[in-house]
Amino acid sequence: MASIGNNSLNAKLVLLGDMGAGKSSLVLRFVKGQFLEFQESTIGAAFFSQTLAVNDATVKFEIWDTAGQERYHSLAPMYYRGAAAAIIVYDISSTESFERAKKWVQELQKQGNPNMVTALAGNKADLEDKRKVSTEEAQTYAQENGLFFMETSAKTATNVNEIFYEIARSMLFLGVLVSFTSTPATGLWCNGQSIWKCNRISHKSSKEELRTE
């Protein structure tokens, strides 16, 4: 378990949001650095993994990119169950997608893991001339609901890596909290084990390293 001292963390992350908001495009940009003008619609969900290094720690994201159509809603719990982080995506050129995002926020607040790090992404920020949702409105909403907020563009890559990076940072920070309170099963894993389990072994080192961040 040598790598625990290096703060290697596995974290399940789920993307939720309206059909066509750009969930798959954000993931594709983050994982492969690509953008497709016509991204295949997602059915059920697609899985990706990507590792980020944050200072001395690494976070391995296990990403579930879900399907956006309303009726797929009934499948979502399977994907957000046990998730350590969520990105709720809307399209800045669609008010409906913003409304839909709010519903996801409520659902996660109610049913998601209480320590979940949740980010709100206003995607397609490159479509400024078609904007329907103002930055201020979304920012205010995010603040009220304790969400981390960024406007992103999968097309131009603006803020895509940043949003994942910020989530990783918050999660590492939360990891410290979790190790103090030892709340079980929050969906944070250390090399395949729940962090609260492995922290019994490496409690000190991980805590110290995280603090120096």
Place this chain on the structure above:
Amino acid sequence: MFGPQTHSEPSNGGFLSQKTNWRRITSSNPTTSATTITTITKKANNLSVKFQDLYGFSVEGNIDDVNVLNEVRERVRQQGKEWWALEASKGANWYLQPQHSSSGEGLTVPSKLTAIANTITSTMTLKKLIRKGIPPVLRPKVWLSVSGATKKRSTVPLSYYNDLLVAIEGKVTPATMQIDHDLPRTFPCHPWLDTPEGKAALRRVLVVYSFRDSDVGYCQGLNYIAALLLLVMKTEEDAFWMLAVLLENVLVNDCYTDNLSGCHVEQRVFRDLLAKKCPRISAHLEAMEFDVSLVATEWFLCLFSKSLPSETTLRVWDILFNEGAKVLFHVALAIFKMKEEELLRTHQIGDVIHILQSTTHHLFDPDELLTVAFDKIGSMTANTITKQRKKQEPAVMAELDQRLRRLNSVKMDEK
């Protein structure tokens, strides 16, 4: 279905190099087993090539894949010969809907029995033959017949499809808006689907169906199924009837409606079958807290069209239309079974998914899959599956109901 799409991409804008305190780690799929490593080395040695398969999808693979695909092409030709030989001896169209009840009418008892016996032999011959594959040119005719689509169509006026086409003209509904949104996102690299005619045909099939059954309307997933049906059936109207018979008669009810309850039922049935037919894998994955529905949902909703190569998908569909939805379970179980040893060595969800994905993407040889699906998985009668579904239905309804109530309580809190 068809390998990674390659497009020219705008560059990353030098973003990564500007940040100094973090970096992207590219090797995200740790190789945990010897088998995976061999495939990777092999790939590195072999040049990756891009080619078109039988149905025009561009596929990326190594030389081995190309060889397998050529072998499959040759086998398809041989299979064709068998079908022609039977046409020659039994008469053209011998396989078209055997007339069970009416054929014996007015005959004496012994000749009635002979007639029935003949029908049974024909059905058995046909079943065997279809399991070995329908030649692509015969697919439209055979599918329409064995699935019951022809019969379904015969119950409405000949002008039914065209009448609907006229009726939908210029109509905008939530379904049509979602269909329009998905048209360019349906197998975007396929040469025909990418043309205006291809998109228009796909649009008409989906929109007409959304008017035929407003409970289904449009469900994502149907776009891929309808697209592949169009490529096989060649005419829109035939594709439409195949879609209708599929949703209304072949698949479990409510697979695509409202809350996809039918799909939830199938997933539960599948989980139980996996525990029964592949107990070791099932136990191992359960210990990892890996729910097989995470991957199997897409298989069932797209009928494998998004994960298996096209000819392999269509071989599954050959059996689907002739024998019913149980083949979906056979095939899904087979995919797990084929990789049993590798799967048992996994410790991470990512590795499980990686194994399953690379397996399905490279299944260019349909017989390799179908042999496991039928010989190794063993028989399951349609009856058993129906019983299993009946057993699961109340649980699904209760679960969905409870979810709805919880969600409503979320809304109440808002006030």
